[in-house]
Structures are given as structure tokens and as C-alpha cells.
Amino acid sequence: MSRDRAPWALDDIPDQQGRTVVVTGANAGLGAATARELSARGARVVLACRDTTKGDLVAADLDGAEVVRLDLASLASVREAATEIGERHERIDLLINNAGLMMTPRGATQEGFELQFGTNHLGHFAFTGLLLDQLLATPGSRVVTVSSLAHRFGPGQMDFENLHGERGYDRMRAYGQSKLANLLFTHELQRRLSGAGARTIAVAAHPGFSRTGLARYMPLPVRPLIAAGTWVTGQSAAKGALPTLRAATDPAVVGGEYYGPSGYRETRGRPVTVGSSRGARDPEAMRRLWETSEELTGVRTALPAP
Secondary structure, three states, X not given: OOOOOOOOOHHHOOOOOOOEEEEEOXXXXXXXXXXXXXXXXXXXXXXXXXXXXXXXHHHOOOOOOEEEEOOOOOHHHHHHHHHHHHHHOOOOOEEEEOOOOOOOOOOEOOOOOEHHHHHHHHHHHHHHHHOHHHHHOOOOOEEEEEOOHHHHOOOOOOOOOOOOOOOOOOHHHHHHHXXXXXXXXXXXXXXXXXXXXXXXXXXXXXXXXXXOHHHHHXXXXXXXXXXXXXXXXXXXXXHHOHHHHHHHHOOOOOOOOEEEEOOHHHOOOOEEEOOOOHHHHOHHHHXXXXXXXXXXXOOOOOOOOO
């Protein structure tokens, strides 16, 4: 259910001149659309993406954009990308954790984590932690993590006993769990930032039903049906990026909020504050996921536990 304050549109994005923005997965789809809008308003955008060839094509149309290779399915790559960005930029105004995989066949990251959970959550958890010094050094900075309507898929709670598909793998449930993890991470990060008195906030967003390349991993029998349904009822990547852009730039945004489309079942429409599942607001799951993520990635921050 929407808890919106007032209508919001692209024209409401404030001037971004002088701000440094890092967008993961900015070589295509929602990430590229997000990067273009922020760059058009003066931001210096770092495109952190696995496919740097496509990233270079996007960057060629943006003033002063940089491309850094980031493979979220490799913690070594995550560390290398964070180190490179940290050496170039002492301050980061905005980190947008956008990249992701959707409903892939069973696979594993380089460290052996389930591919969707490892890429969509653990990679971003580590990347955020490694860039936290630059974010905390920038008053008013934000971390925006892109979740999904799919966080409601499955049993509604994190299955900590099957994070990596050891007890059976279902690609839809695994995707839903990774997107639930994105929300739990956002809420726990916000709790820890608040506890530290930081002037950085954590916010989440979802794009509704948008026409991007994520559905390429769908099982072949249903892929044409999904593609047709997306074309008829979905919205463009540019419109799907609006909730992320609002979460990233609206001065009225409050830490811990969640933004999505205003239309039918949040599938499309203007960006507004939206609700999430009960499982996404479970304080014990937030704490446990954070501690588990620290153990799995080896990335720990100085932020105090709430």
C-alpha cells in the first residue's frame, strides 16, 4: 500500500552537480537508465559492471563517466572494484546496488554460494561494506538497493537452512529469497547507520514489471509467455528506474523507506513509497542475515549492532 506524500516526476530530481554516484549493473536496463538520468543532471557516474564493453558504450554518452569492472559473483572482483573506486574517490554521495540475476538455473559463485543469493545479496553486501568509509565521509549520502516484488515469493521468511540450495533448489524461490535479503539488508544497514549517528541513509526500491533482460534465464517453455506479458503489461526500463531515482534523489526520503510503482499491484506507474512483506521487516532475520553475510564474505564494518 502506498504511503506517498505527493506526486513525483523526473523534473523533480535536484541538481546533481558535484556528486559522485556508483551504479552497479549500469551497462544495460535499469542501471543504464538510472545512470543516464543522474549524469544528465550533473553527477559524475561510476558504472560498476561485469560487461565493461557494454559499460563503455553507455559511458560514451555520459559526461565524465567512468567504468569499473565488477563481477558480483566473485568476492575477489568485488574487492578489486571497491579498491579501485576508493582510490579514485575519497567521497561517494550515492551507491545504487542495482545489478542482479533472475531465476537462473542452479549455479554457484566463485566462492560456492548459490548464484542468485551470492550475486544479488552477498556481492552487494560486501561491495557496500568496502565502500562504507567513502559513504560515511559524505554527509547526506545514500545507499539504494534494488529489490523486487518477488521478495514475497516463497514461504515469506529467509530460509537460513537452505541459503545455497543444499536442500533443494527452485529458481523462483531462490530469486525471491535473494530479493528478500536485499530488503533485510537495507533495514539492518539503516538500523546500524542510525545507531552510529551517521548522516548516511539506506533506502530500497523496486521497478515493478519492467521490460529488461532479466527474464533471459526463465525456463524456455514459459519464456515467450513472460516476454509477451511484459510487452503488454510492463513498462520501459526508463520508467522502471523511477522508483530508484526517487529513492536516490528526493530530499524528503527517509532512511529505511521502500519505493515502487503506484499502479495495479505495483507493476507500473509513478514512484511512491510502498509496503513490504512481514518477513522483510523481521528484526531477528535482519540481524541474523547481517551476521551470516559477514561470516560468508569476510567483510565487517565498524557500525554497531542495534
